[in-house]
Amino acid sequence: MKSDPAALKKAITLRLAGYSLASIAFKTGLSASTLYRQFSKLKVKSGSISAAALDEARNELLNDAGFVNDLKHTIAASIVDDIMVAKRTREAIVLTLDELIDEQSAIKASLADLSLRARALAALATSLSVTQVVQRKALNVDAESYQQVQELPTLTIRKMSDDDVAEIQDRLKAHSAVTED
Secondary structure, three states, rough: OOOHHHHHHHHHHHHHHOHHHHHHHHHHOOOOHHHHHHHHHOOOOOOOOOOHHHHHHHHHHHHHHHHHHHHHHHHHHHHHHHHHHHHHHHHHHHHHHHHHHOHHHHHOOOOHHHHHHHHHHHHHHHHHHHHHHHHHHOOOOOHHHHHOOOOOOOOOOOOOOHHHHHHHHHHHHHHHHHOOO
């Protein structure tokens, strides 16, 4: 497959500016193997461009209406995906919690299965949260509040014992009794 000369020129500029092969492949539509082959052939080294040329390339990219529109579309699609994943995750968490609380459902589905499902949902919610933090940092959203964050919280997962499940069920029954009164 022949490389588009304009895409290759853009790729060389990006590589000289220090962009990774994966990032350049995404921005130009050229495969990483094609880029690697062309960069080797042309002896293009990462990050070897002058500061002035780098500023010029950056301004050209930012002023490229197609690039900006593509970036906006990608960001919007990612946000919509995250919203849908968050919504479905919350729904699944509620259903799993209902099954844990309901004794008849807990009898039908083994506690191990419900516990495993709850752990998977917690892991999914954590990965969604991390993805959203990365996106917010990349877009410099809430720059001041994220500068204060040193590290991400640690998620600890352990298997719930029968006593743990019974304790949760008792607390929920007590809470339900209080709210019904």
